[in-house]
Amino acid sequence: MSTHSHRARKRFGQHFLHDAHVIAQIIDAIDPQPGQPLVEVGPGLGALTLPLLAQCRTLHVVELDRDVIPRLEASAAGHGELTVHQGDALAFDFSALAVTLGGPLRLIGNLPYNISTPLLFHFLEASEAVCDMHFMLQKEVVDRMAAQPGGKDYGRLTVMLATKVRVEKLFNVGPGSFRPPPQVDSAIVRLVPHAAPPFPLPDPARFAELVVRCFSQRRKTLRNAVQGVVPPEAFTGTGIDPQRRPETLSPAEFGALAAWTP
Numbered sequence: 128m129s130t131h132s133h134r135a136r137k138r139f140g141q142h143f144l145h146d147a148h149v150i151a152q153i154i155d156a157i158d159p160q161p162g163q164p165l166v167e168v169g170p171g172l173g174a175l176t177l178p179l180l181a182q183c184r185t186l187h188v189v190e191l192d193r194d195v196i197p198r199l200e201a202s203a204a205g206h207g208e209l210t211v212h213q214g215d216a217l218a219f220d221f222s223a224l225a226v227t228l229g230g231p232l233r234l235i236g237n238l239p240y241n242i243s244t245p246l247l248f249h250f251l252e253a254s255e256a257v258c259d260m261h262f263m264l265q266k267e268v269v270d271r272m273a274a275q276p277g278g279k280d281y282g283r284l285t286v287m288l289a290t291k292v293r294v295e296k297l298f299n300v301g302p303g304s305f306r307p308p309p310q311v312d313s314a315i316v317r318l319v320p321h322a323a324p325p326f327p328l329p330d331p332a333r334f335a336e337l338v339v340r341c342f343s344q345r346r347k348t349l350r351n352a353v354q355g356v357v358p359p360e361a362f363t364g365t366g367i368d369p370q371r372r373p374e375t376l377s378p379a380e381f382g383a384l385a386a387w388t389p
Contacts, residue, residue, distance in 0.1 A: 144174040144237055144263070146304035153315055154178045156297050157235060157261045161185075164228035164258075168216045168236030168246075173199050175235060180207035187224065189216050217242065217249055225256035232256060237263040240309065244268070244284060250318075254291045260318040261297075269296050269314035277375050283342045287335065289378035290328060292318040326382040334385035341373035341381070349373055353384070361387040 144150060153175060159165055159182045170176040170188040172195060180186050184207040190196055196211055203209040212219065216236075225232050234257055238246055243264050250260060264272075267280075272288055273296040274280035288294055297315040302308035328334055337356055344352040350359070350369035362369040365383045367376070376384075 142237075142240075142305040142307060142309045143172050144304060145306055146300075149300050149304045150174055150178060152298065153261070153263070154182070156315060156317065157233070159183045159233070163233055164225065164230050165233050165235065166221070166224065168234060169239060170199055171195055171237065173202050175237065176203060176209070177206055179235065180209060184208060186210070187212065187228070189214060189219050191215050216246060221250065221253040222256040225253075231258040233258050234260040235262070240265045240268075240311070247272075247284075247288070251288070251291045254320040257320055259320070260292075262316055262318070263300065263313050264316060265309075266299055266312040266314040269316045272296075272316060276377050281374050282345075283338050286338050286342075286378045286381055288318070289325065290331075290334070290382075292320050294318055326379040327386050328382055329386050334382060337385045338381055341376070345372065345374055347373070349376070357384050357387070358389070360389065364389075 157179075159179055161183050163183060165179060165183055165186050167176055167179060167186060167188045170190055171192075176186065176188060176199065180203055186207065187210045188199070189212045190199065191214065193213060196213060200209060200211065212224075221232060221234070234250060243262075247262075250257065268284075270280045271282055271284050273294045274282070274285045285294075295317040297317055300313040300315065302310070302312065304313075337353060340356055341349070341352045348369060349367070349371050350362070352373050359369070361367075361384055364387050365380070367380055367384060
């Protein structure tokens with residue numbers, strides 16, 4: 128089925144992947160195996176769906192756009208068993224699907240760039256029900272996800288992801304690989320949930336508040352950024368210099384400050 132006959136919709140943030148070389152690279156990175164509970168988020172016209180089905184024979188997909196579902200089902204006919212869940216991935220219960228499929232999910236998707244950050248946080252909430260995730264995202268978002276402390280890309284997203292997953296940037300994808308071409312470069316990222324928490328997080332809400340406070344005031348010293356949230360003696364207790372700038376702290380150091388008790 129020609130991709131030209133379906134017009135990409137701005138409100139869904141749709142850009143359809145058509146580059147066979149890039150598609151092969153993505154499938155190679157995922158290395159899907161028969162019997163694995165694979166779930167594709169936002170399959171669109173099936174650029175990844177059909178090669179995934181060819182290797183796994185069974186696939187679940189979550190798609191919001193009702194108009195693409197009949198053509199997706201038609202193009203998948205005879206390629207394997209495709210189960211379509213029509214609905215919004217932001218509201219979809221991935222944990223329940225993992226129970227139904229009898230194991231942690233492998234999530235895959237070319238995510239809509241306009242809602243990629245809320246989607247990532249939604250997937251993190253279900254991280255205990257997930258084996259790994261491979262996503263296509265805006266390159267600058269992937270750079271932020273995989274950033275090291277101290278760099279300009281390091282921020283709230285980096286630190287919050289680090290509590291739940293290991294982030295690995297795989298490769299970049301240029302705009303010419305899509306129809307219509309997006310205004311930005313894209314990248315493929317692999318997220319693997321930690322088997323055990325990388326550092327203690329006794330109060331996740333306090334940790335999240337601390338991280339938001341710090342990155343909304345990046346130019347301040349740590350002492351000034353967290354005034355009223357972290358007592359001065361916490362710096363002595365954790366051995367973290369209050370004169371440092373927030374973006375120089377590792378996720379574990381944020382964790383230590385949030386967990387400090389007198």
